[in-house]
Amino acid sequence: MSLPFLIIAFVTLFAAAAAMSLRNLVHCSLAFVVAFAGLAALYLNLDAQFVGFAQILVYVGAIAILIVFAILLTRSGDTPNEAVLAPGWFYGIAVSAAVFTLLGWAVLSSSALPKEVSSAPQTTVKNIGEALMNKYVLPLEIIGLLLTAAMIGAVIIALREPGKTKMEAGELKIDKTAPPSSILHPPSSTALTGGHS
Amino acid sequence: MFEKLDQIFVTLKHLVLGYVPEALQPLVSAVLSVTLILSVFPGIFAIVTIFERKGIGRIQNRYGPNRVGIPFTNIRLCGFGQFIPDGIKSLTKEDIVPRAADRVVHFLAPIVMLIPVLLAYAVLPFGRNMTVADFDAGLLFFFAVGGAVEISVFMAGWSSRNKYSLLGAMRAIAQMVSYEIPLILSAVTVVMIVGSLKLVDIVAAQNHYTFGIAHWYVFTPWGFVGCILFFIASLAESNRSPFDLPEAESEIIAGYFTEYSGFKFALFFLGEYLGMFAIIGLGITLFLGGWTSPVSFLTWIPSYVWFVTKMIAIVFVFIWIRATLPRLRMDQLMNLAWKLMLPLALINIVVAGIWHFMGPDWQRWLVCAAIIFGAYLVLGRGLMRHQKLGKRTYRYAE
Amino acid sequence: MSPLQGCLLVSALLFAIGFAGAVTRRHAILALVGIELMLNAANLNFIAFWRYGAHPEALTGVMFVIFSIAIAAAEAAVGLALVIAIYRHYKTSNLDEVKDLKG
Known part of the structure; x- marks a missing residue:
């Protein structure tokens, strides 16, 4: 457990949590990029150079771009006003906490894991x-x-x-009364008129 | 004498490291290398901006900047001091953030742009024994960090909340993703022949001479095609004309950095040029022999001089193209990437395999050249089938 | 705690975060992102066992991760295409509102 490992692990986990909990989808996708870059750094820390670089190339260079395009094509780039969590969110979080507890208990109490650290x-x-x-x-x-x-x-x-x-x-559909499509992110009406009214 | 001059930076570094305690040596060594890169390449950037303005001016039959020389003197230096007032201007200008912008992302975008570009310099061999980090998978590292530039472009375009910014960002991402494929595939041929992703090995493999001419890969059939594909793709990757749709000023103002001003704009500008230098450096390393000399009787010239000379020469070609060619349309851009360059790059990989397995005979030159020429004819004709190329006619207002 | 256990704990937490996100968020894209996170937690396990295991020269863990990354890329492409198709059909990408069996 070296200091670089702890720092990278903390950044990765924090970014992953942010990617799953922020309200704005674009912020989520940017946090997702940080999480995957952090994972690549973890791979580098574990002496897996090729896999680390491949991870950055595929996740940051390709999948993140795909996700960003999908977000903009489904017009969900704005911060939603309604609830972002599904109705039964409490059970989901409880189950995932249970999964983590079980896995953590298994990891910490297992005797099958090799104890000595081999060289790189x-x-x-x-x-x-x-x-x-x-x-x-x-x-x-x-x-x-x-x-x-x-x-x-x-x-x-x-x-x-x-x-x-x-x-x-x-x-x-040509609809003059409808607001302009949100793919282009018009500034919200308060931001436009707030200062002048 | 010349060998000492060639290794002067390496020797100086070892000299400095001698005064440093053992434990700090890796750190100091890294800091020294990074300082050198951070001072040399922005310096070249400053000169190249003036070079570009003057060059385009000359090509367009005007003067370009020719007033500013050394400040507070009457020495004009043909206007090559222009970057000093330009720099001061961009540093002192007001930093404007649109009210509707996403402030955090808007602030982070130029930084996210610059960091991967600077990281990419770590693996380039600038001269003999002059590589900061000689990774085993150096080429993969270069392309991996290049991917982060697309994210920064998207961040800049989206966070500005401006339709021109977003349009520019989407154009830029679509273009970069499309041209990354021929870029990587044309580099794959070199990896196949050398058998290593290490850029130092790639340069070393080209450092031989027959009849006084270097074994650069551009002088082989597959390397020639690969070099041209890489060159076109690097033009597109660095958003240079004729692929400058992302910042087409006559259509979408300045693309994704429309809403940036002052220092952040300067960072984008710097990042774009440094990215261009990095990708040119990679192209030189892959196809033009890196720091080696083209002919054997000029090997006494220091290796880093060769590297920088080749880089400046290709930058000049970039400027020349910018002043000459009109901007492509979006469909033409995509057609070129997906219908011509991608198939040609794939065929080129097969040709590189044939080249490898035919052994050092003279026949392989004929076979490889014939395949590539045939493929180019078929693909080029296929692409041009619906276009009538005739004499250009002009219509004048009467 | 040995380094291997540290890696496994990080991976378990990452898996839990991904799972919680995939189950609780309403947006289809975020469910996909959660699945990607879970996949990557598994990858981290492979690399950790490869690095601290008995036979690192066999490269099994590295190979598994390389193939896994390729599969994740394919999965993301198809998944996001599905999200776009669903959006085009239902005009929404919230998973809760997509519940009709017949168009």
């Missing part, structure tokens, strides 16, 4: 590459297939429903 393993990217290309080549191919299938599936799911134009699908 000497793994290079070359080792990982050779393992991927020899021993793990079948999983690698399957992952490639899975990613292709997921990509095609995601495109098909997110396509507009067939047979409908934009107008019929109700996306392009």
